[in-house]
Amino acid sequence: xxxxxxxxxxxxxxxxxxxxxxxxxxxxxxxxxxxxxxxxxxxxxxxxxxxxxxxxxxxxxxxxxxxxxxxxxxxxxxxxxxxxxxxxxxxxxxxxxxxxxxxxxxxxxxxxxxxxxxxxxxxxxxxxxxxxxxxxxxxxxxxxxxxxxxxxxxxxxxxxxxxxxxxxxxxxxxxxxxxxxxxxxxxxxxxxxxxxxxxxxxxxxxxxxxxxxxxxxxxxxxxxxxxxxxxxxxxxxxxxxxxxxxxxxxxxxxxxxxxxxxxxxxxxxxxxxxxxxxxxxxxxxxxxxxxxxxxxxxxxxxxxxxxxxxxxxxxxxxxxxxxxxxxxxxxxxxxxxxx
Numbered sequence: 001x002x003x004x005x006x007x008x009x010x011x012x013x014x015x016x017x018x019x020x021x022x023x024x025x026x027x028x029x030x031x032x033x034x035x036x037x038x039x040x041x042x043x044x045x046x047x048x049x050x051x052x053x054x055x056x057x058x059x060x061x062x063x064x065x066x067x068x069x070x071x072x073x074x075x076x077x078x079x080x081x082x083x084x085x086x087x088x089x090x091x092x093x094x095x096x097x098x099x100x101x102x103x104x105x106x107x108x109x110x111x112x113x114x115x116x117x118x119x120x121x122x123x124x125x126x127x128x129x130x131x132x133x134x135x136x137x138x139x140x141x142x143x144x145x146x147x148x149x150x151x152x153x154x155x156x157x158x159x160x161x162x163x164x165x166x167x168x169x170x171x172x173x174x175x176x177x178x179x180x181x182x183x184x185x186x187x188x189x190x191x192x193x194x195x196x197x198x199x200x201x202x203x204x205x206x207x208x209x210x211x212x213x214x215x216x217x218x219x220x221x222x223x224x225x226x227x228x229x230x231x232x233x234x235x236x237x238x239x240x241x242x243x244x245x246x247x248x249x250x251x252x253x254x255x256x257x258x259x260x261x262x263x264x265x266x267x268x269x270x271x272x273x274x275x276x277x278x279x280x281x282x283x284x285x286x287x288x289x290x291x292x293x294x295x296x297x298x299x300x301x302x303x304x305x306x307x308x309x310x311x312x313x314x315x316x317x318x319x320x321x322x323x324x325x326x327x328x329x330x331x332x333x334x335x336x337x338x339x
Contacts, residue, residue: 002226004219004334006236009246013090014062014253016055020048020080021259024069026097026133028121030159030188030207033069034271039260045076049083050282051257059088065117067095078107085112093117095157097132098140105150115153117184118144121161123170131163141178148179155182160218161207168221176228183225185218185234187330206313211238211325219334226336233335236328245303248331249276249296266292268306268330303327 021042022033043051055062064084071077071094084092091114094104098118105116118140122128125137147154156175160168168185175183188208209217214237222232239245248254249265256264261279264270269292276293277284298305302315303326316324 002223002336002339004222004336006243007233007333007335009248009252009329009332011251011253012061014055014255016052016062016064016089017067017254017256018048018051018064019067019069019256019258020071020074020077022069023073024097025073025099025101026070026136028119028132029163030121030131030161032267032270037260037271037273038258038262041259042074043259045079047282048076048080051279051284052080052084052087054284055255056087056089060090062089063091063093064089065093065095070097070099070101072096072099072101072104075102077102077104078112081108081112091115093155095119096143097136098143100143100146105147105152110151110153113152115155115181116147117155117157118147118180119157119159121159122164123167123174127164127167131161144178144180154178154180155184156180157184157186159186159188160209160214161188162209163207165209165213165217168217169224172221172225172228175225175230180230183230183232185222185232187214187235187237208311208314211314214238219336222334222336226338229338231335231337233333235330236332236334239303239326239328243326243328245299245326246329246332247296247304248329249293252331254331264292266296266306266330268304268310269295271310301326304329306330 019038022035022038022040023042066077081092093115094113095117120128120140121131122137128137144154158168158171218234222234226232254265256267256270262275263277264275274292275287276291277286295305300308302308302323307314307327314327318324
C-alpha cells in the first residue's frame, strides 16, 4: 500500500490559473466564482493573448490552466490554446464541467491540450445533479468517455461536501471504469456561492465537512483509488504537530487571473479586493498596499491567516488558548501514487 506524500512547494515551476470568463451553464452550489469580485465579462482573444505574455518568461516550467465559469463556452478557446502553446507553456489543461461546448474536442488535438480535467460531484446521478444541475452527470460521463476515446489525457475533480462525502468511496470503481489518469479530491472553501449567506448560514447549512470526517475518509479513499492504478491528489488541510506551516504566496508561484483584470496569489483571498496585481491597459502592475501579500507575511499559531479570517469554524482551541491543530496552506497537497 502506498502512503500519502506531501507535495513540497517549489519555485522551479509555476501554475497560471486563467479564468477567461465567469459565465457558466450550471449553478453548482459550491461554485467559488463571485461575479462582483471577478467580473462578468468574457475576455476577447486579443486580451487573453496579451495577458498571457507576462507569464511567458521561462514558460516551459509553467502550467497553464484555462478555467471559467465554463471555459469551453468561449468560442476562441482553441485559438487561445494554440497561442499558449506557441508561447511554450510546459503544460496546458482545460477545466470543464463536461459539456464541451463549441465541439472543443474536434478543434484541438492531443499535442495542444495536455489534459482535460472534468468535474463530477457524485458517484450517482441523483447526488451529482442535486449539486451541479439536472443532466450534468450523464453529460459529464459522456464527455469523459469521448475525450478518452480521442486519446486526451483526462483527470476528474470531486469537490467533497456534506452533500456527497458518503459517495466518495463509490467513486473508486467509477474512476477506473472511465479510464481517467488522475483523481483530484477538493475541499470547499467559503468563497463565491458557498460563502453566500443563503448557503453558509445557519451553521447546519455550511457545506464543508468536519475535521474528523475529512481525516477519517479522504486518505482512506485516496489509497483505495490509487490501488487501482490512478494517482490521487487532495489538499493537506490539517498539519501534523511537527510540520512547519508554509504559505504558497511566499514559497511558490501561483497566479489566479480573472476577467476584470485582478490577479491573486491566494485562492482564499479571491472574494476580496486585496489582489496582489492587476492588468491595467494590458500591463500587469502591482497593487498598492494593503493587499494579500501583506497577509502572507503574518505568522500565527493557527497556520493559515486567511483561514482564520474567513472560516474560523475550522479551528478549535485548548483551555490555555492554543489551537488544537493548525491549518495548512490551501495549496499544499497530498499525493498517493499507484504502488
